[in-house]
Amino acid sequence: METMTPHCGSWPEMAWPEAVEGPEPPPGKISGRGDTLSAKEFARISSFIHESSGIKLPPTKKLMVESRLRRRVRHTGFSCLEEYLGHAFGPEGKSELVHLVDAITTNRTEFFREPSHFDLLTGKVLPELLRGGQQPLKLWSAACSTGEEPYTLAMVLSEFAAEGGELRFEILASDLSTRVLQRARQAVYREEQAAAIPLRLRKKYLLRSSDPSLGLVQVSEQLRRRVAFRRLNLMEDELAAGERFHVIFCRNVLIYFAKEDQKKVMCRLHQYLVPGGFLFIGHSESMAGLGTPLSAYASAVYRRAGENGVPMERPIPRHN
Numbered sequence: 001m002e003t004m005t006p007h008c009g010s011w012p013e014m015a016w017p018e019a020v021e022g023p024e025p026p027p028g029k030i031s032g033r034g035d036t037l038s039a040k041e042f043a044r045i046s047s048f049i050h051e052s053s054g055i056k057l058p059p060t061k062k063l064m065v066e067s068r069l070r071r072r073v074r075h076t077g078f079s080c081l082e083e084y085l086g087h088a089f090g091p092e093g094k095s096e097l098v099h100l101v102d103a104i105t106t107n108r109t110e111f112f113r114e115p116s117h118f119d120l121l122t123g124k125v126l127p128e129l130l131r132g133g134q135q136p137l138k139l140w141s142a143a144c145s146t147g148e149e150p151y152t153l154a155m156v157l158s159e160f161a162a163e164g165g166e167l168r169f170e171i172l173a174s175d176l177s178t179r180v181l182q183r184a185r186q187a188v189y190r191e192e193q194a195a196a197i198p199l200r201l202r203k204k205y206l207l208r209s210s211d212p213s214l215g216l217v218q219v220s221e222q223l224r225r226r227v228a229f230r231r232l233n234l235m236e237d238e239l240a241a242g243e244r245f246h247v248i249f250c251r252n253v254l255i256y257f258a259k260e261d262q263k264k265v266m267c268r269l270h271q272y273l274v275p276g277g278f279l280f281i282g283h284s285e286s287m288a289g290l291g292t293p294l295s296a297y298a299s300a301v302y303r304r305a306g307e308n309g310v311p312m313e314r315p316i317p318r319h320n
């Protein structure tokens with residue numbers, strides 16, 4: 001990392017707020033009475049989380065939920081989970097419920113995660129879209145977590161443009177969690193998190209903190225301006241009428257939803273694709289049995305039919 005572009009002057013003052021979260025506290029009681037969830041409390045949280053986000057929390061997730069909520073208990077200064085839940089679900093608790101959902105979401109992500117998708121994007125998808133003369137290309141990272149996915153897209157598309165000439169693109173990145181969106185906008189990462197980015201791209205698109213002992217990097221302004229962040233709940237929120245995308249990444253979030261909610265979300269995303277547009281899901285996820293109108297294009301990649309519902313060609317065998 002020592003060969004990385006020197007820092008720019010403006011960001012070293014930036015704090016590193018909740019980014020270094022540390023390990024989750026151990027399961028079990030940590031401060032005595034009221035600090036584990038009764039079956040009734042867990043059922044209430046589970047049904048609230050499901051209604052508000054689509055995330056399903058079977059009883060096997062009880063320890064995880066307790067552990068994640070304890071962080072929130074500490075942060076808000078309540079003495080135990082019981083007291084915290086009394087507040088969150090009480091008459092004054094509406095704004096805290098947003099944080100409660102934030103605390104429960106799983107936000108694991110990384111730069112260049114599932115890298116074959118980015119190869120497919122540059123090797124097949126972008127050339128095909130550009131042959132159709134579709135500019136500017138609009139991409140949406142629909143569960144973007146702390147920003148690594150949309151910034152990877154921005155790097156990959158910027159490189160494609162640098163090598164292949166004219167390419168105009170816009171990236172929308174959204175998530176349910178306000179906490180991760182705040183971090184995504186800051187675009188500050190630990191050097192280890194950036195290690196998955198090829199060195200050449202790190203040199204080109206990352207800035208180092210003026211204080212190297214912090215071990216932090218920030219995505220360059222040039223790249224950050226390519227990504228617009230928005231809070232959106234895939235289960236509820238509508239995008240602006242007429243907003244359509246050539247490529248949607250909705251990876252590693254379906255797995256947290258029940259089957260009927262997966263179908264609902266996929267059918268909704270289908271409507272936000274231009275005819276012939278592409279939808280990427282995580283490799284551990286599946287559309288099998290959901291009955292959506294999308295056709296398989298490649299491994300964990302689906303495609304909307306063309307104009308007038310004409311199926312698009314699928315040049316890549318399904319097992320690729």
Ligand SMILES: C[S@@+](CC[C@H](N)C(=O)[O-])C[C@H]1O[C@@H](n2cnc3c(N)ncnc32)[C@H](O)[C@@H]1O
Pocket residue numbers: 052053054055105106107108109110113142143144145146149174175176177180232233234235250251252253256282
């Ligand atoms: C595991 S991360 C995946 C991040 C990235 N797409 C990737 O593959 O690396 C899942 C993200 O989905 C978000 N999420 C969960 N339910 C959601 C919903 N109903 N609407 C929007 N985002 C949601 C979570 O907040 C979390 O940041």
